[in-house]
Amino acid sequence: MGKTKSVILLIVYTLVIAVLCFICTVSFSYGPDNMQTFSSVMRMMEKDADLGLAYGANADAGAYIGGGYSAVYYPDGVISAKEYEDNLAGLRETSEEDAAEYAAQYVRYPDASGAIYLEIGKACDENGVVDASFAEDFSEAVDTIMERYSRLREDGARVEIADNYTVRVFLPAMMDSEYVAINRFSYMGEMSIRTGASEEEATDLFGIRSDETIADYVTNVTSGTTAGTSFVEFHFTEAGQAAMNTATAGAAETAVTLYFYIGDSLIMNLSVAEQMTESSIYVTGSYTAETAAVTATLFDTALDASSDSLSFTVGDAFFHEALYGGETVIMLYIAFGVLFVAMMAFFFIRYRRLGFVHLYTFLLFTFAMILCGWAIDFVYLSVESFLAFLLAGVLLCASNIVTFEAARKEYALGKTMASSVKTGYRKCFWKLFDLHIVLAVIAFLVSAIAIEALQVAAFVLGLAVVFSGIGSLLVNRFGWAVMMGTTKRQGAFCNFKREEVEDE
Amino acid sequence: MSKKKLLPIWAAVSAVLIIAGIVLMAVLGFNTSLDRPEYKTFDVYYNVVVDLNEESKAALEAHCEEAFASAQVSYTDKVTLSGQSAPVSLTGTAFSETGNDFLLRYTFSAETDDAALASAKSALESAIDGDETFAMPAETYVSYAGVSLQPMNEAIWRGAVGIVVAVIVALIYVAIRFGVGSALTGLIACVNDAFLVLAILAIARIPVYAFAPMLYAAIAAVVSVAFWLIRCMKLRDSAKDPANSALSAEEAVDRACRATDKTVLIAALVMAVLLIVCTACTFTTGAMLIFAEALLCVLVPLYFSMLLAPALHGKVKGAFDRLKAKRTRYTGKKKSVKAESDN
Numbered sequence: 001m002g003k004t005k006s007v008i009l010l011i012v013y014t015l016v017i018a019v020l021c022f023i024c025t026v027s028f029s030y031g032p033d034n035m036q037t038f039s040s041v042m043r044m045m046e047k048d049a050d051l052g053l054a055y056g057a058n059a060d061a062g063a064y065i066g067g068g069y070s071a072v073y074y075p076d077g078v079i080s081a082k083e084y085e086d087n088l089a090g091l092r093e094t095s096e097e098d099a100a101e102y103a104a105q106y107v108r109y110p111d112a113s114g115a116i117y118l119e120i121g122k123a124c125d126e127n128g129v130v131d132a133s134f135a136e137d138f139s140e141a142v143d144t145i146m147e148r149y150s151r152l153r154e155d156g157a158r159v160e161i162a163d164n165y166t167v168r169v170f171l172p173a174m175m176d177s178e179y180v181a182i183n184r185f186s187y188m189g190e191m192s193i194r195t196g197a198s199e200e201e202a203t204d205l206f207g208i209r210s211d212e213t214i215a216d217y218v219t220n221v222t223s224g225t226t227a228g229t230s231f232v233e234f235h236f237t238e239a240g241q242a243a244m245n246t247a248t249a250g251a252a253e254t255a256v257t258l259y260f261y262i263g264d265s266l267i268m269n270l271s272v273a274e275q276m277t278e279s280s281i282y283v284t285g286s287y288t289a290e291t292a293a294v295t296a297t298l299f300d301t302a303l304d305a306s307s308d309s310l311s312f313t314v315g316d317a318f319f320h321e322a323l324y325g326g327e328t329v330i331m332l333y334i335a336f337g338v339l340f341v342a343m344m345a346f347f348f349i350r351y352r353r354l355g356f357v358h359l360y361t362f363l364l365f366t367f368a369m370i371l372c373g374w375a376i377d378f379v380y381l382s383v384e385s386f387l388a389f390l391l392a393g394v395l396l397c398a399s400n401i402v403t404f405e406a407a408r409k410e411y412a413l414g415k416t417m418a419s420s421v422k423t424g425y426r427k428c429f430w431k432l433f434d435l436h437i438v439l440a441v442i443a444f445l446v447s448a449i450a451i452e453a454l455q456v457a458a459f460v461l462g463l464a465v466v467f468s469g470i471g472s473l474l475v476n477r478f479g480w481a482v483m484m485g486t487t488k489r490q491g492a493f494c495n496f497k498r499e500e501v502e503d504e
Numbered sequence: 505m506s507k508k509k510l511l512p513i514w515a516a517v518s519a520v521l522i523i524a525g526i527v528l529m530a531v532l533g534f535n536t537s538l539d540r541p542e543y544k545t546f547d548v549y550y551n552v553v554v555d556l557n558e559e560s561k562a563a564l565e566a567h568c569e570e571a572f573a574s575a576q577v578s579y580t581d582k583v584t585l586s587g588q589s590a591p592v593s594l595t596g597t598a599f600s601e602t603g604n605d606f607l608l609r610y611t612f613s614a615e616t617d618d619a620a621l622a623s624a625k626s627a628l629e630s631a632i633d634g635d636e637t638f639a640m641p642a643e644t645y646v647s648y649a650g651v652s653l654q655p656m657n658e659a660i661w662r663g664a665v666g667i668v669v670a671v672i673v674a675l676i677y678v679a680i681r682f683g684v685g686s687a688l689t690g691l692i693a694c695v696n697d698a699f700l701v702l703a704i705l706a707i708a709r710i711p712v713y714a715f716a717p718m719l720y721a722a723i724a725a726v727v728s729v730a731f732w733l734i735r736c737m738k739l740r741d742s743a744k745d746p747a748n749s750a751l752s753a754e755e756a757v758d759r760a761c762r763a764t765d766k767t768v769l770i771a772a773l774v775m776a777v778l779l780i781v782c783t784a785c786t787f788t789t790g791a792m793l794i795f796a797e798a799l800l801c802v803l804v805p806l807y808f809s810m811l812l813a814p815a816l817h818g819k820v821k822g823a824f825d826r827l828k829a830k831r832t833r834y835t836g837k838k839k840s841v842k843a844e845s846d847n
Contacts, residue, residue: 142654318588325790327789384794434681446670451659451662
């Protein structure tokens with residue numbers, strides 16, 4: 001490569017890296033009174049709620065800082081001691097008699113200092129002994145709630161039982177609508193689809209007999225997104241399809257409204273203007289992919305529920321701060337900085353200006369990972385994905401060292417620099433290829449099967465290993481060729497020395 | 505003593521640790537105390553609209569400390585949670601803090617006596633009642649509860665299946681490129697390293713987050729494969745060298761391993777340094793333990809790669825070489841020997 005061509009390419013290469021560096025890492029405010037903000041890709045990248053930085057593309061400094069939200073589900077027949085005492089105090093202000101009557105309906109649980117009250121007749125008897133059927137219903141309801149939260153596959157979601165008969169749920173602040181999920185997942189009871197002139201007059205569309213359940217008419221409920229529109233899809237059995245066909249027979253003349261219930265709670269309604277003949281129906285609306293998935297999960301898990309399931313009330317919602325502490329992400333950046341400086345010190349000491357080749361390759365690798373972390377939906381910065389990125393970074397450094405050393409050996413034997421690089425790469429190509437392909441296969445397969453934190457970390461590792469392979473085998477060689485073309489003393493540029501041969 | 509002679513000892517050490525670890529995993533599981541599987545909370549709700557200024561909040565915390573001291577209980581964690589407007593509307597899409605409701609939550613171990621918490625509750629209620637700075641004591645409320653986490657196991661078993669499938673597929677590639685013997689030793693390395701990491705976590709009762717054991721097992725498997733590939737590559741290079749054609753399987757493996765010991769050690773050292781730097785940088789945060797424990801994922805594969813793999817693969821390669829020789833009807837000169845004699 002000629003010197004002029006090398007210089008031009010090097011300038012272009014440097015500019016590309018400078019632009020990427022700016023886009024990926026620099027954030028600033030501008031405009032009148034600094035009202036406008038330019039957010040770097042790194043800032044916009046989604047981050048684990050445990051790390052303690054604002055999450056999501058629209059998160060600005062001052063927005064919520066990771067953490068998550070908790071709420072308590074109280075089953076019908078259970079109230080908090082605070083609510084009980086507030087109610088009692090209110091009744092006492094009006095009538096002592098009413099207050100006494102109210103007090104007689106409840107027993108404090110689990111003891112005289114307990115945090116909840118059980119309603120006599122619904123949850124326990126006069127002596128405070130918990131009703132067996134209530135305990136069984138509660139257990140079934142907890143299983144349903146667990147199933148719903150599991151299906152969310154949100155890393156860090158928790159379902160806890162407090163004082164045996166209340167449910168505490170926690171969702172990390174990593175969704176667009178935790179509120180909707182926490183709220184909707186409290187609905188219990190059998191799913192039903194009703195139709196009628198109004199909500200009050202609506203009756204069951206399928207006419208389910210006593211020996212049947214809704215599962216005999218609806219097979220499952222799923223969600224999806226097509227062309228930017230998210231929907232909830234109800235899949236019917238043949239009997240369900242026939243019933244839907246009949247119920248909507250006159251829809252072309254007079255619109256028919258379908259009401260979708262969980263227990264006694266109306267979740268959504270749908271106005272139908274033509275007869276439905278397909279085996280499934282799509283319900284669109286103002287759903288996002290996330291809220292559609294939440295709604296589909298709610299209906300799907302209600303297909304097996306019984307009509308006498310416990311109902312729940314949501315209360316006591318609180319915001320929790322990040323699990324690892326508010327400064328974790330800053331500490332991760334510092335750790336990366338320390339390692340980066342150490343790495344570059346090694347490369348510059350051992351390979352002199354050839355260290356720039358590695359520097360450019362490593363920066364491209366880093367920016368490619370940052371851009372992917374921002375652009376790929378389910379990828380986010382977490383301790384696990386950071387660890388995966390660092391491991392792949394070690395692989396890239398090792399690969400570059402292997403190629404540099406291979407070329408050094410060839411150069412020592414007396415070959416030209418171009419020939420040394422070519423031979424060095426040829427000798428180690430398949431070794432590096434094997435190493436990268438095996439690690440990438442492991443990472444991507446783990447990512448395909450695992451879920452939550454491990455899935456993301458494995459995907460990041462796989463992606464980073466691929467970039468490491470491309471970086472060391474292609475980008476590094478290109479950078480080497482470009483930079484070496486700018487100097488005449490190529491051996492000194494790379495800190496390579498010829499082997500000394502003794503004269504005979 | 506040679507590595508070959510020490511093989512039974514190292515194999516026994518691994519086997520004993522892994523078996524003990526599996527038993528402990530089955531009986532007690534991991535020490536997931538970081539995820540708090542069971543605990544008790546002592547909640548003090550207060551509403552700032554009434555009169556709780558910063559001084560009163562500090563006074564409230566001081567009353568709590570006194571109450572706990574008098575009841576002789578000590579908490580493991582203290583947080584102040586800010587309350588949300590009750591999530592009762594289906595139309596809302598996000599939480600919004602009321603800015604008025606707060607919860608001072610103390611976390612106690614599951615073993616804390618309920619009677620002691622009840623005593624602390626009474627003491628705190630009395631202290632609040634007796635403190636004139638709390639104009640409306642009714643706006644504070646004290647309660648305590650026992651809490652148990654419901655395990656979501658799907659992530660764990662899917663992680664385990666993922667690692668097994670991935671390692672097997674990767675080793676099929678190793679079998680094609682480096683031979684079945686190498687894949688077999690690689691498989692043993694992965695299984696040993698992943699299980700040994702899990703076993704050490706279980707036996708030493710090292711506190712981990714629930715998701716962490718599978719993450720560590722996956723990293724151990726990846727590091728294990730990487731170390732083993734370094735050995736495999738050297739073995740393949742050595743096999744091509746005519747000078748090594750007369751070596752027995754065990755000698756060939758031993759020579760290749762000796763030649764790559766430095767590389768493996770440097771790789772392990774670099775990864776260890778990286779984890780130590782991350783541990784040091786995140787020392788003040790909850791992420792510190794994740795990096796510190798990940799050191800196991802480097803040390804265990806290093807142990808296998810340095811002590812077990814050379815001796816084990818010598819035997820495996822020897823067995824495969826003998827099998828190959830038996831199946832070969834005509835044993836001609838090896839390509840390398842032939843090439844040498846032609847020259």
